[in-house]
Amino acid sequence: EMSVEELQQCVLDKLSKNGPVTDQMKRDVANNIYHDSLVNWVKSFRN
Incomplete structure (x- = not known):
């Protein structure tokens, strides 16, 4: 099972494939510390 940090990085990686990742997007990901939500x-x- 992936950690919250690993899941956050995975989300950022997937976001980056769709275009530039803004500071707001990074904050949204960093503020999401809920495992199920990130999954x-x-x-x-x-x-």
Whole structure:
């Protein structure tokens, strides 16, 4: 099972594939410390 930090990095990696990652996007990810929420966020990406 991935840690919150690993999931946050995964979200950022997926966001970066879709274009530039803004400071606001980084803050949104950093502020999300909920494991289940992050898992769902990662799963929401098509690639």
